[in-house]
Amino acid sequence: MLSELHREHINIAKLLDLLRQQLFAIRSEKEVRYRLLRDILSYLSEVSDQCHHPQEDLIYDYYLKYRCQDDQITDRLKHEHELVVVAGKELTELVEMILMDAVIPLDQLTAKLESFIVLQQRHMDFEEGEVFPELRAKLTEDDWRHLEQNWRYKTADDPLFGREVAERYRDISGSLGL
Numbered sequence: 001m002l003s004e005l006h007r008e009h010i011n012i013a014k015l016l017d018l019l020r021q022q023l024f025a026i027r028s029e030k031e032v033r034y035r036l037l038r039d040i041l042s043y044l045s046e047v048s049d050q051c052h053h054p055q056e057d058l059i060y061d062y063y064l065k066y067r068c069q070d071d072q073i074t075d076r077l078k079h080e081h082e083l084v085v086v087a088g089k090e091l092t093e094l095v096e097m098i099l100m101d102a103v104i105p106l107d108q109l110t111a112k113l114e115s116f117i118v119l120q121q122r123h124m125d126f127e128e129g130e131v132f133p134e135l136r137a138k139l140t141e142d143d144w145r146h147l148e149q150n151w152r153y154k155t156a157d158d159p160l161f162g163r164e165v166a167e168r169y170r171d172i173s174g175s176l177g178l
């Protein structure tokens with residue numbers, strides 16, 4: 001379960017790199033691929049917010065209940081999952097408006113895009129650097145078996161990094177050279 005989440009982090013990191021490229025393009029007044037930007041945000045909301053984070057929440061809840069004396073860690077994680085959703089929604093709205101030819105001040109877009117990237121990156125670094133090692137050390141094989149059984153959505157195949165790339169994510173897949 002953790003190795004799957006770790007793999008997903010690597011995928012998310014690749015997408016954050018694409019977002020950084022677009023941020024750089026906006027700042028250096030080069031051509032910006034707004035559709036690609038929208039597709040990446042849409043993927044992150046579809047897969048990361050609705051599958052990756054709930055799976056982590058399941059583990060964190062279990063960990064908090066049975067193994068952890070310090071609930072600040074899981075509070076922070078859950079809070080950040082909520083922040084990511086809100087920041088992603090706001091950013092998507094801006095990008096959609098640009099795609100509909102609305103005039104949006106570019107520094108408003110770059111500020112939101114940059115803080116979204118920073119938030120995602122910091123959150124992932126915290127999980128990889130502090131939380132996952134802790135979970136690996138404290139949870140037993142029985143715990144993991146129990147968690148696997150309680151995870152209901154495991155059949156869904158990833159629409160971008162899975163066996164088949166969904167039509168709506170072809171552009172991202174091409175940009176990543178998958």
Ligand SMILES: [Fe+2]
Pocket residue numbers: 053056077081123127
């Ligand atoms: Fe997370």
Ligand SMILES: [Fe+2]
Pocket residue numbers: 005009052056124127
């Ligand atoms: Fe994560």
